[in-house]
Amino acid sequence: MSEASIFTKIINGEIPCHKVYEDDRTFAFLDIHPITPGHVLVVPKQQVGFVWDLTDEDYHALMETVRKIGKKLREVFPEKDRVGVMIEGLDVADHAHVKVFAFDAGGEYRHIPDMNTEPDHAVLAEIAKKLAF
Numbered sequence: 001m002s003e004a005s006i007f008t009k010i011i012n013g014e015i016p017c018h019k020v021y022e023d024d025r026t027f028a029f030l031d032i033h034p035i036t037p038g039h040v041l042v043v044p045k046q047q048v049g050f051v052w053d054l055t056d057e058d059y060h061a062l063m064e065t066v067r068k069i070g071k072k073l074r075e076v077f078p079e080k081d082r083v084g085v086m087i088e089g090l091d092v093a094d095h096a097h098v099k100v101f102a103f104d105a106g107g108e109y110r111h112i113p114d115m116n117t118e119p120d121h122a123v124l125a126e127i128a129k130k131l132a133f
Contacts, residue, residue, distance in 0.1 A: 005095035025061035
């Protein structure tokens with residue numbers, strides 16, 4: 001891939017985000033158009049189009065970060081019954097990513113956020129503080 005994805009630009013600090021976690025191989029930040037409050041995107045630092053194209057090491061690091069985020073979401077949102085994980089590659093097809101979010105019912109899990117609404121960065125910043133490692 002020759003052109004940097006929006007996620008690569010976020011990782012490189014070219015685009016601001018509400019970061020909650022970072023290590024040598026992965027980066028996690030809040031989605032500005034969340035499925036539910038606290039919706040986190042976990043991305044590998046290596047830009048690849050599909051999760052299945054990651055090296056074994058990067059794949060395992062990605063999924064370990066997903067697990068850490070899932071556990072943290074359960075702590076921060078104890079009123080939610082579940083933590084969902086979604087890999088679909090529809091919104092940003094040129095950089096593999098995993099969506100992790102707390103939810104109660106199937107309708108919440110399948111909720112499609114309105115991408116035209118203006119993000120509430122004050123609320124996002126507050127949630128990021130609670131989720132940050």
